[in-house]
Amino acid sequence: MSDGRTLLDELAKREVVICGGAGGVGKTTSSAALGLALAHRYGKKVLVLTVDPAKRLASALGLASLGSQPTCIDRLVAPHLGEPLRGSLYAAMLNVKDAWDQAVHRYADSPQTVRRLIANPYYQSMIETFVGSQEYAALETLFQLHASGEFDCIVVDTPPSKNALDIIEAPRHYSEFAGARLISLLTSPARVGWRAFSFAAAPVSKMASRLLGSSSLEELIDFVEGFQSMNAGIQNRARSLYALLQSPRCTFVVVTTLEDVQFGEAEMFTYRLRELGMHLRGIIVNKSLPEFLATDGMEKVVLNSRSPEKVHNGLPGAVQESCTLAEVETVSEMVQLLHDRAVLERKLRGTVSHLGRAAIVTVPLLPRDLSNIEGVVEIARRISPQTALQEG
Numbered sequence: 404m405s406d407g408r409t410l411l412d413e414l415a416k417r418e419v420v421i422c423g424g425a426g427g428v429g430k431t432t433s434s435a436a437l438g439l440a441l442a443h444r445y446g447k448k449v450l451v452l453t454v455d456p457a458k459r460l461a462s463a464l465g466l467a468s469l470g471s472q473p474t475c476i477d478r479l480v481a482p483h484l485g486e487p488l489r490g491s492l493y494a495a496m497l498n499v500k501d502a503w504d505q506a507v508h509r510y511a512d513s514p515q516t517v518r519r520l521i522a523n524p525y526y527q528s529m530i531e532t533f534v535g536s537q538e539y540a541a542l543e544t545l546f547q548l549h550a551s552g553e554f555d556c557i558v559v560d561t562p563p564s565k566n567a568l569d570i571i572e573a574p575r576h577y578s579e580f581a582g583a584r585l586i587s588l589l590t591s592p593a594r595v596g597w598r599a600f601s602f603a604a605a606p607v608s609k610m611a612s613r614l615l616g617s618s619s620l621e622e623l624i625d626f627v628e629g630f631q632s633m634n635a636g637i638q639n640r641a642r643s644l645y646a647l648l649q650s651p652r653c654t655f656v657v658v659t660t661l662e663d664v665q666f667g668e669a670e671m672f673t674y675r676l677r678e679l680g681m682h683l684r685g686i687i688v689n690k691s692l693p694e695f696l697a698t699d700g701m702e703k704v705v706l707n708s709r710s711p712e713k714v715h716n717g718l719p720g721a722v723q724e725s726c727t728l729a730e731v732e733t734v735s736e737m738v739q740l741l742h743d744r745a746v747l748e749r750k751l752r753g754t755v756s757h758l759g760r761a762a763i764v765t766v767p768l769l770p771r772d773l774s775n776i777e778g779v780v781e782i783a784r785r786i787s788p789q790t791a792l793q794e795g
């Protein structure tokens with residue numbers, strides 16, 4: 404399986420498509436492009452839910468801002484397709500605070516607890532510091548939107564996490580955070596020792612030491628009690644979330660570049676998906692260099708460019724006058740860099756299929772700004788060969 408048609412056909416069978424991968428590999432761009440391709444090719448009503456606080460999806464779609472309410476963007480996209488958009492495309496941006504507030508309303512034991520918890524400074528700090536807070540909020544929002552049945556498919560653009568795994572580990576992190584550890588940590592840190600806790604609980608100690616000076620112990624106890632009252636509800640929800648993520652209705656797409664660190668994260672991500680019984684149906688190899696850059700012929704160009712004087716001397720007179728030897732040296736270094744990266748890509752390309760039994764699509768590194776609708780349409784075309792998008 405290795406083309407865009409196979410990838411889209413696979414994804415079109417699902418209700419939830421989650422795009423994960425290392426920072427900066429093109430998750431937001433790919434999510435928007437997949438959403439567009441699924442809407443246009445299959446006539447589906449698709450929502451792209453972004454978790455990116457940098458508002459990249461909004462700017463990519465030509466919107467000044469994007470709220471947490473799904474906004475129809477058909478009229479924005481259609482002029483760039485060159486034909487009427489089949490299906491319908493919506494976009495929404497996660498509001499982490501709103502998502503947590505809604506979770507508090509849903510799971511806290513009384514309206515009084517809701518009021519006190521939402522006003523509590525520890526609660527605010529927890530939202531900002533707890534590992535996976537944003538990812539958990541995203542999954543909560545996804546769950547609600549999916550349950551509403553309003554969309555045929557929801558494509559989730561995952562946040563620029565430090566760790567690609569945060570999105571799938573979020574319910575587990577939350578369970579650890581809100582479980583017995585929170586109580587014991589906050590009530591007897593001296594006895595147990597801060598260091599004894601896992602990294603999932605670490606933000607609590609940071610948060611407590613940051614806030615203890617300014618807040619009363621009463622607020623801290625209120626926070627812990629309020630949070631604990633949500634525990635049973637959240638544990639149930641975490642189970643339902645995992646059930647949705649593991650069901651055939653949901654699939655993951657890993658976006659990666661062929662660079663060591665990014666590819667390493669993709670490997671970890673797909674390994675963990677398998678462990679958790681979640682499905683990987685698509686791999687997008689993004690920002691790929693032309694393969695000829697790694698060939699022997701290119702090796703000769705690189706060898707030649709290692710002697711910039713020769714290159715400079717060989718330039719036609721007018722060109723030689725208009726550029727300095729130092730500039731030629733810089734260009735030589737760039738050629739060397741491109742070749743080295745292409746060689747690494749060739750090596751890693753051979754291992755992409757080890758990530759899982761999924762449809763693989765390669766998208767080239769495009770030499771232009773893609774952070775606008777034209778960019779999204781362009782990537783959608785690259786992802787969907789032989790579809791109507793191709794002709795647009």
Ligand SMILES: Nc1ncnc2c1ncn2[C@@H]1O[C@H](COP(=O)(O)OP(=O)(O)OP(=O)(O)O)[C@@H](O)[C@H]1O
Nearest residue numbers: 426427428429430431432563690767768769773774
């Ligand atoms: N195939 C491509 N060719 C050239 N530039 C690309 C390509 N794909 C994405 N980009 C550019 O790379 C940058 C990062 O892309 P994007 O924001 O989609 O990545 P991301 O994985 O969502 O990043 P983050 O982890 O920060 O959320 C953007 O400027 C985007 O326009």
Ligand SMILES: [Mg+2]
Nearest residue numbers: 430431455563
């Ligand atoms: Mg992003």
